[in-house]
Amino acid sequence: MKLPIYMDNHATTPVDPRVLEVMLPYFLGDFGNASSKSHAFGWRAEEAVEAARAQVAALIGASARELVWTSGATESNNLAIKGAAQFHKLKGRHLVTVATEHKAVLDSMQALTRDGWSVTVLPVGRDGRLDPALLQAALRPDTVLVSVMHANNETGVIQPIEAIGAITRAGGVLFHCDAVQSIGKIPFDVEKAQVDLASLTAHKLYGPKGVGALYVRRKPRVRLIGQMDGGGHERGLRSGTLNVPGIVGFGMACQLAGQEREAEAARVLQLRERLRRGLEAGVELLTVNGSMEHRLAGNLNVSFAYVEGEAMMMAIKDVAVSSGSACTSASLEPSYVLRAMGVSDDLAHSSIRFGLGRFTTAEEVDFVIGLVIAKVKKLREMSPLYEMARDGVDLSRVEWANPH
Ligand SMILES: *Cc1c(COP(=O)(O)O)cnc(C)c1O
Numbered sequence: 001m002k003l004p005i006y007m008d009n010h011a012t013t014p015v016d017p018r019v020l021e022v023m024l025p026y027f028l029g030d031f032g033n034a035s036s037k038s039h040a041f042g043w044r045a046e047e048a049v050e051a052a053r054a055q056v057a058a059l060i061g062a063s064a065r066e067l068v069w070t071s072g073a074t075e076s077n078n079l080a081i082k083g084a085a086q087f088h089k090l091k092g093r094h095l096v097t098v099a100t101e102h103k104a105v106l107d108s109m110q111a112l113t114r115d116g117w118s119v120t121v122l123p124v125g126r127d128g129r130l131d132p133a134l135l136q137a138a139l140r141p142d143t144v145l146v147s148v149m150h151a152n153n154e155t156g157v158i159q160p161i162e163a164i165g166a167i168t169r170a171g172g173v174l175f176h177c178d179a180v181q182s183i184g185k186i187p188f189d190v191e192k193a194q195v196d197l198a199s200l201t202a203h204k205l206y207g208p209k210g211v212g213a214l215y216v217r218r219k220p221r222v223r224l225i226g227q228m229d230g231g232g233h234e235r236g237l238r239s240g241t242l243n244v245p246g247i248v249g250f251g252m253a254c255q256l257a258g259q260e261r262e263a264e265a266a267r268v269l270q271l272r273e274r275l276r277r278g279l280e281a282g283v284e285l286l287t288v289n290g291s292m293e294h295r296l297a298g299n300l301n302v303s304f305a306y307v308e309g310e311a312m313m314m315a316i317k318d319v320a321v322s323s324g325s326a327c328t329s330a331s332l333e334p335s336y337v338l339r340a341m342g343v344s345d346d347l348a349h350s351s352i353r354f355g356l357g358r359f360t361t362a363e364e365v366d367f368v369i370g371l372v373i374a375k376v377k378k379l380r381e382m383s384p385l386y387e388m389a390r391d392g393v394d395l396s397r398v399e400w401a402n403p404h
Helices: 017-026 040-060 073-087 103-113 132-138 161-171 244-282 309-315 336-340 345-349 362-381 384-390
Strands: 067-070 094-098 118-122 143-147 174-178 197-201 212-216 286-288 299-304 325-327 332-334 351-355
Touching (some): 040 067, 073 143, 073 197, 103 118, 244 286
Parallel strands (some): 094 118, 094 143
Antiparallel strands (some): 197 212
8 A cells, every 4th residue: 555645535636547548649649729720630629629528518417518618617616606697787686605615606706796796695504504495585586696516525515406406497596506526426417406507627536637617508598708808719608728638538537437426436435434434433522524414425524522633634644634724824714614514613623524536445444544543542642621521521611622
């Protein structure tokens, strides 16, 4: 087994060697610009781009003409939200989203408030899920768009997007879905969920970084204002020379995900459960953050009470994971996603996100279980709070301790 071990597959994934293989010719002999209409170099590039468009569309139940290539999901989220808002601003200036969305969604909406838009940010339950009744109640005559992600990047919690799509369709409101974490992991179908706009990116499903797509429904047609001025590529919605090798890789990544999704999810779930059971057997006061029922197979987000996540990450340097603390200008802020679920600041700071994936092995999981158990024990031995808890001091009465 090679160290370090990668268990941060929600942040990014390695490129699958089968994906890299189909990309290589488009750096070399077939390097043409896909919008060169006058020679074979351009034609071959365009052909490859269109084949990839069909591969990506097939994974999400769309038609190829409904996809716009972008540089990734940050751009797709910006284009969907700002583009739809700007086109429909005469209908009204109200948007709805959820507190646990990705920053690219929340900040795109925040930016629109400077142009007079108002935004309703809905809460989630302790399990991380949105209650569709809250969404129903939030819709107004001037609501233009609702944005709810499919699966969360910190907790793997899956939102009830089919119920949400039914509500938005009935209300005549656009439904944008950030489907970055779900595509290739669980079924995501734009028809079943009645999604109007969906953000995708290649690097979370074993494709290359810097390439993504926005699904834009054609029936009924969804209208957007492009955010990038220039040559009018992608039917005017996104100017810029296409990243042909990246797009070819994205297409292959989607094809492989479609073929292997079910078997892979079953295998990854077994490994995740092995990790969860192993940690639970060796560590007391461990809590899983978010729904276990509605959750991606590869995600385990856990809090180790009385252990700082940052200290934990330093202690397990041989294992790449993320913590529930975000570094801001001066201090460590607890994850806003965990906070929105009602997780205390202490437990949010004690959380670690394990992201298992296609290349995770049972041997790696067993190594991580042993290492984490040993390090939690060691770090707790250094914690006066933990000592007090063990000695029976009622820490729920100590303001700065976590209440669990
Ligand atoms: C990674 C991620 C993004 C951003 O995608 P990029 O392609 O890296 O810009 C957006 N949303 C979610 C849920 C993500 O996990």
